[in-house]
Amino acid sequence: MKPGTRLKSATCDTEVMVIRSGDGTIECGGAAMAEAKPADLLPLATDFSAGTLMGKRYVDADNAYELLCVKPGKGSLSVDGVALVTKDAKPLPASD
């Protein structure tokens, strides 16, 4: 998936921007995300229903994937069934 691609969830309102990506399937709420939204939403998988937070960045353990949440929703993000986690960086003092 090309950096800068905007992906939409097939299960909820979540939208993400791809910052970095490999060849795996990016999912939300347990279903593959795509550039277009399906006419009817799929059911949310219970294992992937913790929700997404606007402005948070989500990464995998290897740092091969990084997604920026630009619209929050009820599903949570995964790649090939493995949950992504939020990237927590120490906040920097405002410098400008």
Added chain:
Amino acid sequence: MNIALLLEMAAEAAPDRIGVVCDGKRWTYAELLSAARGAFELIEQSGAQYVALLDESSEAAVIALFGAALAGVPYCPLNYRLADADLAALLGRIAPALVIGDEERVTRIAGDQGHTVLRREEFTLKVQELVPEGEDRAYDPGEGIAVQLFTSGTTAAPKAAILRHSNLLGYILGAVEFASADEDDAALVVVPPYHIAGISALMSSIYANRRIVMLPSFSPEAWLGLVGDESVTNAFVVPTMLTRIIAALDGGTAADLTSLRSIAYGGGKMPLEVIQRALDLFPETGFTNAYGLTETSSTVALLGPEDHRAALASDDPKVRARLTSAGQPLPTVEIEIRDEDGKTLPAGEAGEIYVRGDQVSGEYKEKSALVEGGWFPTRDAGFMDEDGYLFLSGRADDVIVRGGENISPGEIEDVLLTHAAIADACACAVPSVEWGEGIGLAIVVRDGHEQPGEDELKELIRARLRSSRLPDRISFVTELPYNEMGKLLRREVKKILAD
């Protein structure tokens, strides 16, 4: 990815929050995004290849920046302080452009260049009329250039530095937490819009959802007044501004500064006595020194509030010295010090500062300055201590090469400034038949003091430094030439000393 995403997210998360306050007018994030979308329509209609701003700071800078981004056209704010001939030459390099601001001047000096020119009020009105219905517009994907800035040209003719969407987003996403500002937070922006700090200030605050309070024209009284009136929490200043703010407070100007949590500074060398005085005057305020360049999308290293207070309180000379350092690299940025052959130097050794990271463009319209591995040679000289704190010692181009020996102007200037009668000093190269380059000094005598004799100054330098640092020429001047960002114009000093 397009930088307009920053404003789109702010408008999505906090549509009714005030994004910009300027001259008493308030703009919500939703209004700013609508206006930027209207600007997209205007830019498309005009056929412009650049969007230029020839104006002081206002909401128009935000609307033009993001409107240009949506249209996929570089935003190019221009320095309105330039002389007509210099400005006309820059306008010629970006024709045809949509120029916002000083219509009379553009028509007079560049009327034949094919620009579309709008006064600020015309522009802001027009973009509000042109806001498209619905959301079916295809905006630029943001794979190209977002901003083009002409460098200040303190050493040569202005170069066109280009910043891609990816560089600016690399900086903002790496340095700023989305929506991290409280509802009441406000940032006072006083840096001119054509400076990289003026652009990054807008993007940082918008992404943090922090209200931007603009002060188009700096005076210490206006600055202090706005801090109180708008309950400003964050501010960025250049060193000369902080010096003048302190002088105004010391002179009895009344001010309510209780809201001010954070002051960041950068853009030039901060005199030690000024920052020490500021820390005393604002005991509750966190100070951050930011070091960055146009070509690096703003800040690459910073000295944070804890470092400032720790340095001020420390008896350890190493820790205390950090008050004059540029701090440590951002987590997303790598910094190396290299010698003239490009070899990496160990801690403590001075050389040229190299920078690498997503936010580093190092690219000019004419060519990229990046070297192997994506490193950008900044032409700034400095060293890092063993804990990774960066110390700057001036521009690499300012080094005086006297008889094959490299001499940093800073070391001589620091010694001169210890003299009670010297208010300001600049050392630079002057032609010398004997040495190739000799040392010239331009000195400003402090008010109420006698002008020191040449022998006395030579003795001061000889006692503290080597005899190779002795000046070949000394001029006493009423003031040294600085640009509006507080950057010493050594090029101009060289001219004074050559006469």
